[in-house]
Amino acid sequence: PRADRTVRVASLDMGGESTFSLDAVNTDHDQRWANYVRGMASVMQEAGYTLAGVDALIHTTVPVSAGLSSSAALEMAAGRMFEAVAGLAIDPVQLAVFGQRAENNFVGVNCGILDQYTSAVGQAGSALLLDARTITSQNVPLTPDIRVVICDTRTKRELAGSEYGRRRAQCEEGACALTAFYPAITHVRDVSLAQFETHAGELDADVARRCRFIVEENARVAAFATALSAGDRSAMRDLCAASFAGARDLYAITSCEMQVMLAAMLAAPGCIAARQAGAGFGGCMAAFVEAGSETAFAAQVTPAYQAATGIEPHIYPVVASAGAGRVE
Incomplete structure (x- = not known):
């Protein structure tokens, strides 16, 4: 803690230092990682919280720019x-909203x-089935005989x-178009697969593909929660x-390397299931x-992926x- 209203943060991983006043929180164009810290200070103060100055050193074991929500982890920290x-005492869900x-x-x-919520509200030994509309979740217990490897x-x-951003805009366009047939809907999630099938032909082809993925994926998420808890x-x-x-053919967010990795994962010892993570x-x-x-799995995935791509992957049991x- 500091006696003044200055915040000074440094990062062991990103390098550099960023200093700002809580009385005038602006963007740091040089140390961009610091904007997640600055942003939290800004929105917390806008919400009425009185903050205090601090000197802080940041270190992370979350891989950066890998689709593992390192920015959300920094915001919650x-x-x-x-x-x-x-x-202060701030509810975890409220902290996620601030993030x-x-x-x-x-x-x-x-x-x-999603990212901020899981970073704030995560439960040991469980996945979270999140409803982003109500910002509520259900715990989905992970059976001890199944492990997750990134x-x-x-x-x-x-x-x-x-x-x-483009995919999100396309889904919003689809939801808007579908309100002509179903006035009560506000998002693609409100449309059943049968309803979507009835009017998919009236949407732009790319918009229809994006929306179809969301409708089908939401159903898969609910089914996967049941399957995961049951093993x-x-x-x-x-x-x-x-x-x-669906991510490959409808949402178009995969890459050649992701497809190579998927094949290597599925062929490795002990693999039950595999899929994309993050935004693709x-x-x-x-x-x-x-x-x-886990060890045998990694031992096979690493050389298989590297032989096909020339890139040595990083593998993390989590x-x-x-x-x-x-x-404390």
């Missing part, structure tokens, strides 16, 4: 830091709340930001395969593997953990 220094608002309004990324293609995701490996594999196919266009993939097979909090 910054929020908890400001909370602790000022002696999304910071990214939308301060950083300038038109993201949803496989980083280590390819840049330059298109992820711009194309994410139904066959259903998990089929649902993940359909998800990747490279970045990371996620595999569900039998407990105890566990579901609690959301952002203080370590």
Whole structure:
């Protein structure tokens, strides 16, 4: 903590330092990573919280620019830091809302709340089935005999930001067009597959493909939650395969490296199911593997992917953990 209203943050991983006053929070055009911290300070103060100055050092083990929500993790860590220094108590869901608002309004990324919510509200040993409309979730227990392994293609995701915005705009266009037939809907999620099929031909072809993916993917998400909690490996594999196919053929967010990685993952020992993670266009993939097979899985995926692409992947066995909090 500091006696004044200055915030000074440095990053071990990104390098550099950023200093700003809580009385005039502006954008840092040089140390762009610091804008996630600045954005949290800005929106928390706009919400009426009185913050205090602080000197902070940031270190992360979350891979950056890999589709693993490193920006949301930084936002939630910054929020908890400001909370602790000022002696506040902020609900995790509210913190997630602040993070999304910071990214939308301060950083300038038109993201949803998924990343911030999972970083703030995560539960040890569980996945979260999130309803972004109500900002509520259900815990989906992970059976102890199934583990999650992240496989980083280590390819840049330059298109992820711009194309994410384009996909979102196309879905909004589709929802708007469908209100002519179903006035009560506000989002593509409100349309059943049968309703969509009836009027898909009246939409722009690309818009129809994007909307079809969302309608089908939402149904797959609900089905996957059931399969995951039950340990139904066959259903998990089929649902993940359909998800990747839709991401490739309808939503058009996959890359050659992602397809190579998928094949390597599915052929590796212990792999139950695999699919894309994040916004696509490279970045990371996620595999569900039998407990105890993580080392053998990685040992086969690494050379297979590297032989096909010339890129050495990074592979991370991960566990579901609690959301952002203080370590005493």
